[in-house]
Amino acid sequence: MSGAPDHQSPIAQGQHADSPAGSDQRWRDSAGPIGRLGVLAGRRRKLVAAGWAVLVLGLGVLAPRAEHALSGAGWEASGSESVAVRNAADKHFGGASSSALQVIVTSSRANVDDPRVVGFLRELRRTLLSDRRVRSVRLPQPGATIAQDRRTAVVQAFAAAPPDEMVRAAGALKKKIAQLERPAGVTAYLTGSSAMWSDFNEANKSAMLQSELRSWPVTLAILLVAFGSLVAAGLPLMLTIAGLVAAAGLLYLTTLAFDVSIWAMNFALMFSLALGIDYALFIVYRFRGALERAGGEVLAALRETMDTAGKAVLFSGLTVLVSLSAVLLVPSPAFRSMALGIMLSVVFVLAASLTLLPAVLAALGDRVDRFALPWVTAGRHRSPLFAAWGRRLWARPIAWGLPALLALAALCVPLAKVETGMPSIKVVPKDGGSRLGYAAIQRAFGEGAPGALQVVAPAARADEVVRVARTVPGVAAVTPPLRATSGDLALAQVIPTADPSSAAAKRTIDRLRERLPRGAQVGGAAAEYRDLEAALAARTVPVVLLVLGLGFLLLLVALRAPLVALVGVVTNLFATGAAFGVAKLIFQDGHLSNLLGFESQGFLDAWAPVFFFAMVFAISMDYSVFLLSSAREHRDRGESAREAMIGGIAHSGRVVLAAGAVMVAVFFTFALSGPLPPKEMGVILGTAVLLDVLLVRLLLVPVALRLLGERAWRVPGWLDRLLPHVHFGHGQSRLAPTPEPAVARVGS
Missing domain, CATH: 3.30.70.1430 (Multidrug efflux transporter AcrB pore domain)
Incomplete structure (x- = not known):
């Protein structure tokens, strides 16, 4: 690595991170459980890598069998x-x-x-x-x-x-x-x-394969631009492959007990890719900045990274799992097995993010920036461009927030006339x-x-x-x-x-x-389709309420701020509603049908309101956790509401934008090929992510924090006593109370 560190951590000022001497114990005591887990993975990196290799290879042997063992049926309302x-x-x-x-x-x-x-x-x-x-x-x-x-x-x-x-x-x-x-x-x-x-599954399999082949080069290109380093850009793909192979093997084992829909594999692939990229982006970005501040001390950088970004990734993964678990309320084998497939992929990607990725980062050290693009500055965690955007939103919140809100509201209007039905022969x-x-x-x-x-x-x-x-x-x-x-x-x-x-x-x-x-x-x-449609309609409101309620509780525990948690949940609904409004115009009314190459059924598929809502909400909460946990970290340092809002955008904006760009590219590739349901899925999810990133996470949420001001971070005394004490600060302020350097402070 090159360039002087922003400031020296106690480890950088003391001895090498691998030294067992006194200050090593000092910073380990200051780290939280996720930070200690990251350091342990870094110290035992060979053992962690070997364990994951055995797990992935063992389940990888079974993975090819999953495709033939998965079923194409299960589209029924059990007990109907x-x-x-x-x-x-x-x-x-x-x-x-x-x-x-x-x-x-x-x-x-x-x-x-x-x-x-x-x-x-x-x-x-x-x-x-x-x-x-x-x-x-x-x-x-x-x-x-x-x-x-x-x-x-x-x-x-x-x-x-x-x-x-x-x-x-x-x-x-x-x-x-x-x-x-x-x-x-x-x-x-x-x-x-x-x-x-049978015909649909074959067409769907072919479409998925085409979409995957198209999405991988685009994904790698976006990651290369986002990370600025070929080595760093490869880390999300490592997580994706590990998570997908492990989930596929476990799906095969699951088929030995009961039927699992072939769609479980499709969705597991998408979520492995999406979350693997999200989590690796957030952790690797933070690690590169922490490594420079720690003067090249790898374990110190890991501790800071996992205490902050790692903790946010953990809460994000739990939120995704909670959102998807609500789909289990639908009494249909197909939907339950699809939710199960996604949840398995999330568990593996989350576990790999908290153990395998720190081990690999510890092994790479400053080589994570190998093969960097010429214009990239190593170690930069705070984006001046997004900091300037945050200051602009703070200065004129209504001027920026109101048009975005009106645009999303306009896209939600078609929802009033949306109709649903089970797939017809046109799929x-x-x-x-x-x-x-x-x-x-x-x-x-x-x-x-x-x-x-x-x-x-x-x-x-x-x-x-x-x-x-x-x-x-x-x-x-x-x-x-x-x-x-x-x-x-x-x-x-x-x-x-x-x-x-x-x-x-x-x-x-x-x-x-x-x-x-x-x-x-x-x-x-x-x-049978009529009964399943009725079961889906009956479960829509309970699923939505459960997802919203559990999402709010998780954000409340993570952020310890009721109003901020409420903002995170409510703003998710804007992007979701707008995405379904766009889907109604396209798939129910038939707009763009020639461009996308499909024949309108005159309705949206009945599973869209339940299943796609849970998926969209899970992905949106991913970004919410990244942005708001960064803001919470600034509050934990004692900074003002203004500094927290601007600092949150400055430290997470690039990650949210890059991750969103990858997911939009991946989802929209599904809208370009294959039968109707994958197109519907690709348009709804891709539109939701696009609107969520550009108009919600990087605009409406910061504006809401600006309008709420200091009230956003207040917590009633009775609630404060009930909530666990979760902090996103990495402990450096406690060990080294020197102020942040100018490059890492919020400008005026």
């Missing part, structure tokens, strides 16, 4: 009426549930009675039965699964496995079906709910076999035919069920009841008049449930 119907259909009606497969066969030259078509249907039956997950196959039946023009027919393959296995079966069988020789003019497409999720690419088959069924059998509903009732009431169902508005046809192979039950198929994903089809499901006799239950894929 529709799930009960599906279970009954599998158990008592030979697997004739919503998980069953359908093959739509069309012929442009001959009808289904033609010997060549009949031969193809028989070969198709043998192919379907070759998969152990298919219980039985029913060839086309006149008046039921043969169209009136007799040129379109449906072959049904009943389920002999759970829903997630049937999705995998669809993936295997559609390849075999595509390889079958067929007469001229004959097409065959595997369709149904399981086939749809599958236009050339997907399940979508082509879906359209073929609609043309041959009616708009609502792909979403046939299933009604299970006591056998004694079967005739009454059929009679009542035929009188319900929105019902096109009802099939004769099928008697159960075991049990005193009957199953009838109800064909709606409207497309399964339409609001009219939802109303038909609701009417059936209101009017059918006691004991009758309505199921089918459309009813």
